[in-house]
Structures are given as C-alpha cells and as structure tokens.
Amino acid sequence: xxxxxxxxxxxxxxxxxxxxxxxxxxxxxxxxxxxxxxxxxxxxxxxxxxxxxxxxxxxxxxxxxxxxxxxxxxxxxxxxxxxxxxxxxxxxxxxxxxxxxxxxxxxxxxxxxxxxxxxxxxxxxxxxxxxxxxxxxxxxxxxxxxxxxxxxxxxxxxxxxxxxxxxxxxxxxxxxxxxxxxxxxxxxxxxxxxxxxxxxxxxxxxxxxxxxxxxxxxxxxxxxxxxxxxxxxxxxxxxxxxxxxxxxxxxxxxxxxxxxxxxxxxxxxxxxxxxxxxxxxxxxxxxxxxxxxxxxxxxxxxxxxxxxxxxxxxxxxxxxxxxxxxxxxxxxxxxxxxxxxxxxxxxxxxxxxxxxxxxxxxxxxxxxxxxxxxxxxxxxxxxxxxxxxxxxxxxxxxxxxxxxxxxxxxxxxxxxxxxxxxxxxxxxxxxxxxxxxxxxxxxxxxxxxxxxxxxxxxxxxxxxxxxxxxxxxxxxxxxxxxxxxxxxxxxxxxxxxxxxxxxxxxxxxxxxxxx
Amino acid sequence: xxxxxxxxxxxxxxxxxxxxxxxxxxxxxxxxxxxxxxxxxxxxxxxxxxxxxxxxxxxxxxxxxxxxxxxxxxxxxxxxxxxxxxxxxxxxxxxxxxxxxxxxxxxxxxxxxxxxxxxxxxxxxxxxxxxxxxxxxxxxxxxxxxxxxxxxxxxxxxxxxxxxxxxxxxxxxxxxxxxxxxxxxxxxxxxxxxxxxxxxxxxxxxxxxxxxxxxxxxxxxxxxxxxxxxxxxxxxxxxxxxxxxxxxxxxxxx
Numbered sequence: 001x002x003x004x005x006x007x008x009x010x011x012x013x014x015x016x017x018x019x020x021x022x023x024x025x026x027x028x029x030x031x032x033x034x035x036x037x038x039x040x041x042x043x044x045x046x047x048x049x050x051x052x053x054x055x056x057x058x059x060x061x062x063x064x065x066x067x068x069x070x071x072x073x074x075x076x077x078x079x080x081x082x083x084x085x086x087x088x089x090x091x092x093x094x095x096x097x098x099x100x101x102x103x104x105x106x107x108x109x110x111x112x113x114x115x116x117x118x119x120x121x122x123x124x125x126x127x128x129x130x131x132x133x134x135x136x137x138x139x140x141x142x143x144x145x146x147x148x149x150x151x152x153x154x155x156x157x158x159x160x161x162x163x164x165x166x167x168x169x170x171x172x173x174x175x176x177x178x179x180x181x182x183x184x185x186x187x188x189x190x191x192x193x194x195x196x197x198x199x200x201x202x203x204x205x206x207x208x209x210x211x212x213x214x215x216x217x218x219x220x221x222x223x224x225x226x227x228x229x230x231x232x233x234x235x236x237x238x239x240x241x242x243x244x245x246x247x248x249x250x251x252x253x254x255x256x257x258x259x260x261x262x263x264x265x266x267x268x269x270x271x272x273x274x275x276x277x278x279x280x281x282x283x284x285x286x287x288x289x290x291x292x293x294x295x296x297x298x299x300x301x302x303x304x305x306x307x308x309x310x311x312x313x314x315x316x317x318x319x320x321x322x323x324x325x326x327x328x329x330x331x332x333x334x335x336x337x338x339x340x341x342x343x344x345x346x347x348x349x350x351x352x353x354x355x356x357x358x359x360x361x362x363x364x365x366x367x368x369x370x371x372x373x374x375x376x377x378x379x380x381x382x383x384x385x386x387x388x389x390x391x392x393x394x395x396x397x398x399x400x401x402x403x404x405x406x407x408x409x410x411x412x413x414x415x416x417x418x419x420x421x422x423x424x425x426x427x428x429x430x431x432x433x434x435x436x437x438x439x440x441x442x443x444x445x446x447x448x449x450x451x452x453x454x455x456x457x458x459x460x461x462x463x464x465x466x467x468x469x470x471x472x473x474x475x476x477x478x479x480x481x482x483x484x485x486x487x488x489x490x491x492x493x494x495x496x497x498x499x500x501x502x503x504x505x506x507x508x509x510x511x512x513x514x515x
Numbered sequence: 516x517x518x519x520x521x522x523x524x525x526x527x528x529x530x531x532x533x534x535x536x537x538x539x540x541x542x543x544x545x546x547x548x549x550x551x552x553x554x555x556x557x558x559x560x561x562x563x564x565x566x567x568x569x570x571x572x573x574x575x576x577x578x579x580x581x582x583x584x585x586x587x588x589x590x591x592x593x594x595x596x597x598x599x600x601x602x603x604x605x606x607x608x609x610x611x612x613x614x615x616x617x618x619x620x621x622x623x624x625x626x627x628x629x630x631x632x633x634x635x636x637x638x639x640x641x642x643x644x645x646x647x648x649x650x651x652x653x654x655x656x657x658x659x660x661x662x663x664x665x666x667x668x669x670x671x672x673x674x675x676x677x678x679x680x681x682x683x684x685x686x687x688x689x690x691x692x693x694x695x696x697x698x699x700x701x702x703x704x705x706x707x708x709x710x711x712x713x714x715x716x717x718x719x720x721x722x723x724x725x726x727x728x729x730x731x732x733x734x735x736x737x738x739x740x741x742x743x744x745x746x747x748x749x750x751x752x753x754x755x756x757x758x759x760x761x762x763x764x765x766x767x768x769x
Binding site for chain 1 (some may be wrong): 575599606614615616618619
C-alpha cells in the first residue's frame with residue numbers, strides 16, 4: 001500500500017515536470033464548450049493518431065489553464081482570441097477577427113512560446129441577454145438604448161467578466177449602464193442561465209454559443225458600439241510539446257473551420273440541457289464529420305441516483321483514491337511536522353510570536369488563491385494540491401499542540417520534576433498525554449478542513465471528488481454534483497468519527513472522567 | 516538501607532541559604548540555616564510569602580539558591596546532578612499533585628517505572644505501600660485520582676514519595692487542602708507511620724497546631740528570615756520576641 005502510494009505520488013510529480021515518452025496532456029476550462037472541444041482533441045489524438053492522452057479538464061480559469069500551458073504542465077487547451085488579446089496580452093482596440101487572431105498568434109509565440117491553431121470556426125463572444133418575454137425590453141434591440149435606464153434592473157455575470165479588462169467596469173461605463181451596486185451579481189456561469197430563467201435576475205452576460213439562450217428564449221441585445229472584441233475559438237499548444245509530438249499540429253489543422261456557430265450551440269445544448277456526456281457529444285460530432293469512424297452513441301444519463309452512482313462506480317473508485325491520497329497525504333505530512341513544531345514553540349516563546357502570525361496568514365489565504373500562487377512554482381496537478389492542503393492542515397494541529405501543552409497545569413510539571421523526571425520524560429509521560437485530547441481535536445479540525453478543501457484540487461487538475469462537482473456546476477448537472485458532494489461529505493463525517501474513536505482509545509480514562 | 520546510617524548523622528543541613536529572584540531586589544529567603552538529624556521531623560511555619568516553600572524547593576533544587584550550602588545525606592548539592600539528587604528525596608505536595616491520567620498504581624510507581632525497575636518488584640512494592648496507607652490494592656490500584664477523596668489522594672501522594680524508599684521526604688503543605696477531621700486523622704496515621712519508617716522529614720505548613728504536633732524542630736519564618744527555631748516548649752515558654760508571642764497567641768494555642 002505504502003509502495004503504491006509513493007509510486008503514484010512520484011508518477012504525478014514526474015508527469016508535472018514533463019518527461020520523455022509520456023502521454024499528451026490536454027486541459028480545458030470549466031464550462032461545457034471548453035470541455036467538449038478538449039474532448040474532441042483528445043478523441044482525435046487517441047483514435048486517429050493512436051496517441052495516449054491524459055485529460056486535465058475543468059481547470060479553475062483562464063489564469064490556471066494558461067499558466068499550466070506556459071509551464072508545460074498541460075500541452076493543449078482550447079481558448080478564444082479575445083481572451084488572449086485582452087486578458088493575457090492586456091491589449092485592446094482592434095475589432096477585426098482576422099487581425100486579432102494574427103496578433104495573438106504572433107505575440108504568444110514570441111512572448112510565451114505558445115502556438116495558436118487556425119480558427120475553429122465559431123465566435124463565442126459575450127452578449128447581454130434578457131428574457132424574451134420581458135416586456136420592459138420589448139422595444140430595445142441595441143445596448144445604446146439602455147443608457148441610464150437600468151437602475152432598477154438586476155444584473156448577473158460570470159466571475160471572469162467581473163475581473164477582465166474588457167469586463168464589467170468598462171462595459172457599464174461605455175454604455176452608461178447605471179446598475180445599483182447591490183443589484184450586481186457575480187455568479188458561476190453555469191448557474192447564470194437558470195437564474196435569469198427563474199427571474200432571479202433581469203440581465204446576464206451570456207456566452208453567445210450557449211444552447212440555453214435558445215432553450216430559455218433569451219433575447220440578445222446588440223453590441224452596437226462593437227464593444228466586445230472577437231472571441232474566435234482556437235486551440236493553444238506549448239511550442240515544445242509540438243516539437244516532441246508532431247501529431248499535435250496535424251490534429252490542429254483538422255480543426256480549421258470545423259465547427260460552425262450553430263453546431264457549437266447544438267452541442268452545448270446537448271450537454272447542458274439534455275445531460276449528454278461531453279465525451280459522447282464530441283465523439284458523435286467527429287464521426288459525423290468523418291474524422292474518425294465509429295457508431296453514433298445516443299444515450300442519456302441514468303436518472304435514478306442509485307443506478308447513476310452504480311454506473312459510475314469505476315470513476316468513483318478513482319476519485320476516492322485520488323481524494324484519499326490528497327487528503328491523507330497532506331494530513332500525514334502535516335502531522336509529522338506540526339506536532340514537533342507545536343512542541344518546540346512551547347519551549348521557545350519568542351519563536352512562537354514569529355511563527356503563529358505566519359501560519360495564521362497562510363490559513364487566511366483563500367484556497368483557490370493559494371493554489372493559484374503555487375502554479376508558477378509547482379505547475380498543476382497532484383503536487384501543488386498536496387502542498388496547499390498540507391499548508392492548510394498545519395495551523396489547527398500546531399495551534400492545538402501548542403495550546404494543549406501550554407495548558408497543562410504547571411503543578412503537574414513541577415511535581416514531576418520534583419519526583420526526578422527529566423525534561424524529555426515529563427514531555428512524554430505527562431505533557432503529551434495530558435494535552436492529547438486537544439491535539440486530537442486539532443487533528444480532527446484539520447482533517448475536516450482538508451477533506452473539504454481537497455475538492456478544490458480538481459481546479460488545478462489534481463482530481464478527487466471536486467472533479468465531478470465542478471463539471472456538474474459547469475454543465476448544470478445535479479447528478480454529477482452529487483457524485484462528488486455525497487462521497488466527500490461522507491468521507492469527512494467518517495474521518496471525523498474515526499478520530500473521535502481514536503480519542504477513546506488513546507486518551508487516558510482518567511482525564512476523560514474529569515470532563 | 517536505614518541500617519547504613521549511624522544514628523548521630525545529620526540528614527538535612529542548610530547553611531546561610533539566600534534566594535533573590537531575578538528581576539526582584541528583595542531577598543525571598545535570607546540567611547536560613549538549620550539541621551535535621553536522622554529520623555527527625557522539621558516543620559517550617561509562617562504566613563504565605565514568608566519564604567518557606569522557596570526554602571523547601573531549594574532543598575530539592577527546583578529552585579537554585581543564590582547563596583548558601585545544602586547538604587543532604589552528607590552530600591553537598593554541588594557534587595550531584597539535580598535529577599539524581601531529586602530521585603533520592605521523596606516529594607509530597609499540596610492536594611497530592613497526582614497525575615490525573617495515571618491510575619493509583621501508575622502514580623505510586625512513577626519513579627520506579629522511569630528507573631525501569633521490573634514489574635514484579637513494582638507490583639510487590641505498590642501492594643506493600645498501599646497496605647501501609649490503608650487503601651486495599653485490589654480495590655484501588657486501577658482507580659484514577661478523580662475517583663478518590665481528598666484524603667485518599669493525599670495518602671497516595673505519600674505512598675508515591677515512599678516508593679523508592681528515600682531516606683528523606685520533603686512535604687509542601689501535605690495536609691493543607693483537607694478538612695479538619697481528615698487532617699487530624701492523617702496526622703496521627705502519619706506520626707505512627709514514621710515511628711516505623713524513621714524518615715527524615717521536612718514539612719512546610721501554615722498550621723501551627725500541625726507544626727507543634729508533628730515537628731521535633733519547629734522553624735518560624737517571616738519575610739524570608741528565621742524568627743525562631745526550636746521545640747514546641749521553646750515557642751510556648753521562651754518566645755524569641757513579640758512577633759513569636761503574637762503568632763502563637765493568634766493561633767489560639769495559649
């Protein structure tokens with residue numbers, strides 16, 4: 001078991017570092033369209049070019065995916081010219097699709113050693129959408145007409161739009177959209193369409209190829225000032241990867257003008273609304289286009305939750321293994337380090353004054369931000385996720401070890417010393433046994449934090465129960481969300497109970513009686 | 516072990532003991548000297564803050580003296596390392612100071628366990644001591660301190676100090692936390708016990724009745740100094756000064 005564990009850790013670390021004769025690693029961002037296109041590339045490479053492929057889908061955002069590509073942690077991922085142009089190059093002004101594509105191709109190659117494929121065909125730009133039956137917008141077709149009249153309207157947009165250079169701030173200024181501060185909602189893109197459909201918001205920033213625009217009868221208000229740059233979909237690859245894998249560029253050439261806007265809308269709808277698996281949708285499309293041969297698969301997902309879980313049992317087992325390795329790997333490391341640190345801090349008060357602010361600060365860094373910090377150093381995947389979780393579990397254990405030992409009644413220590421125990425004997429026979437309930441409580445807190453936080457590891461491609469959760473949120477698939485959420489919650493409860501049992505075994509009856 | 520010492524030998528001797536705690540100019544203990552011969556019980560008495568506990572802790576070296584000499588069992592404190600020094604001295608504290616996570620047996624045998632004595636010796640010795648302190652072994656050895664009464668805890672504390680049969684015992688207010696009835700009966704038991712064991716014992720107390728009842732030598736301290744030392748008769752008939760007279764009167768013994 002230990003050997004297998006170490007092996008898996010090593011394999012993961014080495015795959016991050018990038019070794020010879022390895023599979024091609026394909027990434028995607030965490031929305032259906034990105035996943036579908038990444039699936040297509042994967043399937044094409046697997047079935048037509050006989051290459052082995054590793055899928056690191058549902059990465060946490062443009063920043064994560066782009067950094068991972070730049071560092072060679074992934075070889076390929078799909079993105080949009082506008083995103084590269086505005087968000088990564090921080091440029092603006094050009095609106096001609098051809099020219100924007102030329103600029104990103106040129107600049108990415110010289111600045112980052114990243115190659116853009118030719119355009120896949122469709123343009124997936126941002127678009128302001130309202131409900132088609134909303135009478136207030138009956139006579140409004142152009143964004144210019146909304147100037148100064150939206151004060152009473154609710155507005156929602158994806159998180160990314162709130163942060164982008166071409167995002168909310170400039171958009172609302174350009175069109176003089178005077179939303180009230182508390183009417184603006186930043187939301188997971190997958191949930192946004194349901195929100196407007198259920199009248200929880202009045203306007204959203206939609207993606208123009210999303211199937212739900214048609215499905216929910218949403219109306220697009222025209223971007224009459226040409227505010228948004230073109231968002232031509234394309235594939236990005238690390239130049240070094242294309243040198244070791246010539247098939248990447250061959251596959252890229254097959255994607256040129258492969259998918260029209262209508263086709264993409266249709267495929268998104270298949271996944272988002274009809275709960276088809278992205279793999280099946282992507283594969284069916286490639287078969288229809290005669291790029292690979294095979295039979296069209298048309299199965300919808302099992303709706304009974306038990307049968308659904310059962311049908312995914314192999315996937316679940318893989319997730320469980322990943323989740324266990326991540327959480328218990330991190331906890332084990334933390335345990336080995338934190339208890340000695342906690343004890344030595346009780347011996348060196350001045351050190352405690354320095355160490356506690358540091359680990360307190362680590363604890364306050366939002367999990368996703370911490371993962372983000374680690375990407376430039378460690379890439380994506382198992383290793384950075386393990387380190388982040390390790391850092392999170394330090395504080396509860398160190399703090400409880402420290403305060404547990406500090407809290408031991410000074411009289412017990414003095415009397416032990418008076419009897420003739422040495423410092424080490426006092427620590428082992430008196431201080432640790434007396435502090436044990438508090439140390440175990442710290443371990444318990446750390447375990448629950450780590451098992452919960454480990455779901456975020458999926459955002460940097462480390463797998464675990466977060467993988468189905470994020471894909472489920474992106475594709476509005478509640479079965480998929482539950483596939484990750486239920487087992488990870490059960491795992492947390494189970495671990496908590498186990499540590500509770502440890503307390504009964506290891507803590508002396510004498511101090512349990514007292515309480 | 517007892518036979519090894521000739522009867523006239525002093526067992527505890529302190530000379531001009533002085534303690535100044537770092538950061539405080541005042542002398543917590545000043546110029547304290549006294550001698551206890553083998554089998555004698557000495558009682559240091561005084562109000563709280565008079566320096567009596569500090570004096571006791573200097574003898575087992577929980578506190579290092581600023582000045583002065585300490586001899587125990589004819590050894591000078593400088594010639595022995597503190598750990599071995601303490602292991603030769605039985606130590607009993609107020610409220611017994613039993614370790615709450617250990618059973619009665621584990622508490623009594625703590626030092627023997629540390630010294631890696633074998634289990635059959637430990638069990639035999641604990642049995643013996645528990646019969647001396649009137650706690651039946653089979654009924655009490657597995658109990659935890661929180662399951663014992665105050666008086667029972669105090670007896671276990673004394674048994675623990677006796678485990679390795681030290682020639683000397685230091686006791687810091689050993690009966691202080693007990694109700695008067697229990698205290699009285701423990702005094703008598705303790706007195707009888709030491710008639711058999713012949714330990715040299717130094718007791719710190721704030722109870723003059725206790726000091727007069729148990730002490731061969733009574734040492735009255737005030738503000739770090741010895742005001743008077745002597746027998747009960749000395750204190751009653753020949754008080755050194757007004758303070759001693761008042762102190763004895765205040766206790767209602769005259």
